[in-house]
Amino acid sequence: MEINTKRVWERIHQLSCIGATKHGGVSRFAFSLEDRQATDLVIKWMKEANLHVTSDSLGNVYGRRKGKREGPPVLAGSHLDTVPNGGKFDGVAGVIAALEVLQVFEENDIITDLPIEMVIFVNEEGSRFAGGLMGSMGIAGRLDNSIVDSLIDNEGVILRDAMKSFGAKPDEIHEAVRTKGDYTAFFELHIEQGEVLESQDIPVGIVNGIAGPYQMKVSIYGRSGHAGATPMGLRKDPMVAAGMVIQEVERSALEEGKTIRGTVGFIKAYPGGHNVIPEKVEFTLDYRDINPQNRIKAVNRIKDYIDDICENRSLKYDIITTQNTQPILLNENIVSLMESSAHEYNIPAFIMPSGAAHDAMNLHALCPTGMIFIRSKNGLSHCPEEYSTEEDVALGTKLLLSTIQKSADGYL
Ligand SMILES: [Zn+2]
Known part of the structure; x- marks a missing residue:
């Protein structure tokens, strides 16, 4: 046939x-x-x-x-x-x-x-x-x-x-x-x-x-300042923390299992100027896996990482879960x-x-x-x-x- x-x-x-x-x-x-x-x-x-x-x-x-x-x-x-x-x-x-x-x-x-x-x-x-x-x-x-x-x-x-x-x-x-x-x-x-x-x-x-997506919106809050007048050691810069988190997203996805994917697809700085240290940075996180255990391990790992980084750098943050579809x-x-x-x-x-x-x-x-x-x-x-x-x-x-x-x- x-x-x-x-x-x-x-x-x-x-x-x-x-x-x-x-x-x-x-x-x-x-x-x-x-x-x-x-x-x-x-x-x-x-x-x-x-x-x-x-x-x-x-x-x-x-x-x-x-x-x-x-x-x-x-x-x-x-x-x-x-x-x-x-x-x-x-x-x-x-x-x-x-x-x-x-x-x-x-x-x-x-x-x-x-x-x-x-x-x-x-x-x-x-x-x-x-x-x-x-x-x-x-x-x-x-x-x-x-x-x-x-x-x-x-x-x-x-x-x-x-x-x-x-x-x-x-x-x-x-x-x-x-x-x-x-x-x-x-x-x-x-x-x-x-x-x-x-x-x-x-x-x-x-x-x-x-795979089901687990999506979050992360906001990291710091202190705004002049890009020239604020010495490096006196900054509370949420953008640097965001950059470290983004690297950790890739690391966690590579280390927590073969089928997991981790993505930051959106990022925005406030107020957003080339000569301004941002007061707030907002970005999205998207983790997907067919294995729910691996997915939640990666999600918890990134949450702990954000908590550590923000504490070390005297920053505040909040995380909102925007989607949690089961694999x-x-x-x-x-x-x-x-x-x-x-x-x-x-x-x-x-x-x-x-x-x-x-x-x-x-x-x-x-x-x-x-x-x-x-x-x-x-x-x-x-x-x-x-x-x-x-x-x-x-x-x-x-x-x-x-x-x-x-x-x-x-x-x-
Ligand atoms: Zn289709």
Whole structure:
């Protein structure tokens, strides 16, 4: 049973024409006209593959293929919305791969024991309406219903109105909620968006966990002064302390485990002048790991370090935790199922964590969940240069097919 590599490749490129920018990228924001057009094109292909197409109150689209018996279906899919001037593969690859699997089953008269569904999740990126992961949060019952009136895009459009124009039902979003047991498993194929696979020279990744961010805002307070008139020994300079903390962030991330990442992505000095010792420096800290113990070790280490440095230098500080999303370990049976399938089909695959968030994080709350990564050229994503080869997408789709088929035939 072969997947149609050319069809997959052509569909990815056809979708990239909808919302194409003059800079070579794609801008297809959630609930926009372009989002609707892209979704409708995929629905047309879904119907050609003989799928039974439905959509829920959030605007998520499902396509179902019957099994030999009724029962909780195996679900697979991703998203079609993009960031501004984003790439052709993020999300789209996972939607088209899931569709391809179902179409190949149709063409080869494969009826699995359990039904199989594909899904297109709405507003994964959160580029137009903040937050993102909206479709998957909604079905996992994690969505705050009030967002339909509180979220407004840059043009002043309320989420409620955008959803309505898309054909969704903002007053009934609770009806999209699914419960545990509704699905046998969920699979998402996605581009890696990093350089790990490329550096290993391996086309496909089997994801064993999704790192959760622990984010803090740190403010260090000192004493402002003239850059020329204040001798070095008499200063209380929060910028020097901030610099030492930033170095310690790198050290702690390198020393506390292989999978941990530590980042300072924002820094601001007050009042902020080239000849003024700042009175306050503000910066952010972002630690991620799939291992919650390592993550908390690194977080505590940096907090202790800030405390020591500020005490030694007679500075004051405060730390606010702005986000604490728990890391997720994906289903071990699925990881080993994917490993054995990759071996069976001679697909070189590498087990790795995901540093970025995905819809799979929310599906994990509903059913056993797995993810397949495709190698990204130069690790680039969310930009026009985002690229994966035809061969790599095909290998990932083949692994997805085998995993879906075995799961729907009772392997899990
Ligand atoms: Zn994505």
